[in-house]
Amino acid sequence: MEEGLDYLKIIYSALIYSICSILIGYFILDLAPYAAILAALGAGIYAGHKSKAITGITHGLIAGIIGGIITGITSIYVKNIAGIPLSISVTNLIIPIISSVSPTSSLFSTTALVLIGLFFGAIGGLMGSIKKLRGVFLFLTLFLLFIIFGAVDNAAWNIMEPDWTWNISFSHVLTNPIDLFVAIMFAFIVTILAYVMSLF
Amino acid sequence: MMNMNLRKIVIGALIYLIWSVLIGYFVIYLISWALVIAALVAGIYTGFRIKTSEALQNGFAAGFIGGIILGVVSLFVPSIYGIPLSIPIIGFLIPFNIPTTISWVVIPILSLVGAAFAMLGATLGSITKLRKLFLFLTLFTLFLFYAALDNVAWWWGRASWTWSISHVLTHWVDITVSLGFAFFVIILAHILKIY
Numbered sequence: 128m129e130e131g132l133d134y135l136k137i138i139y140s141a142l143i144y145s146i147c148s149i150l151i152g153y154f155i156l157d158l159a160p161y162a163a164i165l166a167a168l169g170a171g172i173y174a175g176h177k178s179k180a181i182t183g184i185t186h187g188l189i190a191g192i193i194g195g196i197i198t199g200i201t202s203i204y205v206k207n208i209a210g211i212p213l214s215i216s217v218t219n220l221i222i223p224i225i226s227s228v229s230p231t232s233s234l235f236s237t238t239a240l241v242l243i244g245l246f247f248g249a250i251g252g253l254m255g256s257i258k259k260l261r262g263v264f265l266f267l268t269l270f271l272l273f274i275i276f277g278a279v280d281n282a283a284w285n286i287m288e289p290d291w292t293w294n295i296s297f298s299h300v301l302t303n304p305i306d307l308f309v310a311i312m313f314a315f316i317v318t319i320l321a322y323v324m325s326l327f
Numbered sequence: 328m329m330n331m332n333l334r335k336i337v338i339g340a341l342i343y344l345i346w347s348v349l350i351g352y353f354v355i356y357l358i359s360w361a362l363v364i365a366a367l368v369a370g371i372y373t374g375f376r377i378k379t380s381e382a383l384q385n386g387f388a389a390g391f392i393g394g395i396i397l398g399v400v401s402l403f404v405p406s407i408y409g410i411p412l413s414i415p416i417i418g419f420l421i422p423f424n425i426p427t428t429i430s431w432v433v434i435p436i437l438s439l440v441g442a443a444f445a446m447l448g449a450t451l452g453s454i455t456k457l458r459k460l461f462l463f464l465t466l467f468t469l470f471l472f473y474a475a476l477d478n479v480a481w482w483w484g485r486a487s488w489t490w491s492i493s494h495v496l497t498h499w500v501d502i503t504v505s506l507g508f509a510f511f512v513i514i515l516a517h518i519l520k521i522y
Contacts, residue, residue: 139519173519272466272512273473280474280504287500309477317469324338324372 132182136174137190144170144194144244147271149201154278157307163198163243167191169271170244171251172264180256187252191244198244199237262318269314277306332377332385339373339389343441344397346468352407353475354497366390366441368468370448371461379453386449387442394438401433463513470505471497 144166151162158165174190175183254260346365350357357364373389374382451457475497 269469272508273470276470276473276504276508277477279508280477280501283500283504284498305480306477309473309480313469313473313476 132185132189133178136178137186137193140170140174140186140190140248141194141197143173144190144248145197145201148194148198148240150275151271155274155307157304158274163240164247165267165271167194167244167247168251168254169267170194171248171253172255172267173251174248175252175255176261176264178252178256180253183252183256184249185252187248187250187255188245190252191246191248192241194248195241195244196237199240202236202240262322265321266314266318269317270310273310273313274306277310281306332373332381335373335385336388336392339369339385339445340393340396342372343369343390343393343445344400347397348400349472349475350468354471354502356497356499356502357471362437362440363444364464364468366393366444367448367451368461368464369393369441370445370450371452371464372448373445374449374452375458375461377453379450382449382453383446386445386447389449390441390443390445391438393445394436394441395434397441398431398434398437401437402431459513459517462516463509466509466512467505470508471501474501474505 147166147169148163151158151165155162170190171183171187174186178186254263343365346368347361350361350364354361369389370386373385377385451460478497478501
């Protein structure tokens with residue numbers, strides 16, 4: 128019997144793609160070139176979670192297209208937040224690949240986001256549907272959670288400083304390679320622990 | 328009939344041991360609560376996805392064994408890199424006016440505290456509707472440990488670094504952010520129906 132599409136899952140996945148790529152692009156400069164890819168993979172894995180492979184791929188693909196359009200439109204209408212540019216990683220991702228492309232082209236950015244979402248969303252959807260790869264889902268989720276938590280924690284510490292203002296471009300120093308390294312290692316340890324404890 | 332899961336008990340005892348040592352070593356603001364938090368987490372794990380009667384037995388065994396190991400560790404490893412490994416015992420006992428010198432007397436106290444709170448945790452863990460509590464508590468401690476590790480990594484390269492900084496590794500800012508973020512993730516997991 129054919130498995131139907133879960134539209135609620137597709138909408139949530141599209142939102143995950145959109146919100147995660149914006150969060151990573153805004154807070155984590157070191158990951159900016161990979162933000163759209165990471166976000167699309169994460170969204171795809173959720174979209175394919177506990178589904179059959181073909182349904183997972185379809186979910187991921189549709190979510191990637193919708194999420195790409197949402198992110199593209201957001202980047203057109205919301206240029207910056209509190210004075211800090213909302214790069215959403217597209218510019219960083221495209222410049223090294225095609226140096227002749229104008230990074231300011233909004234239409235091009237939206238198309239690139241849709242294509243990235245479509246491709247990596249489908250791969251994530253396939254990964255999510257494979258039961259044995261659920262450890263990857265946990266690892267990626269934990270890594271993203273730790274790194275975003277690190278950024279929020281650093282922001283909270285910065286806000287406590289007496290000379291704090293939103294005008295300083297602090298957001299791009301909220302995380303650095305040390306945070307990334309610790310987040311990767313800690314996510315790896317927790318995934319191994321969860322596996323040993325048979326939690327997934 | 329005793330129907331205990333030995334693997335779960337061993338891992339539960341290790342959780343109680345390692346969690347309380349980590350919290351006692353890194354998170355001075357939670358030192359009085361480290362034993363309780365560690366025993367609750369260990370208990371919730373041992374009671375996870377099993378019947379309440381079995382969960383209580385698992386929790387009791389894990390807390391009791393974990394407490395004995397913890398007591399022995401505290402006797403033979405008084406400090407790490409010159410920093411006292413108080414293992415929250417002192418912090419926990421002070422409000423009750425119990426002598427805080429670490430000795431053999433501490434072992435039964437640790438075992439009894441572990442067994443009591445692990446049994447409570449195991450009951451919570453066995454109740455399906457309360458499983459989000461397990462996720463919340465786990466995420467909270469994970470975020471806190473990540474913050475502590477991250478702070479260590481940041482301080483490591485500095486010229487002024489000494490190990491004595493470890494007791495300011497986490498601050499109430501980290502604890503507040505960890506609590507808030509763990510709560511936020513729980514809500515998200517509920518909406519996304521992941522858990």
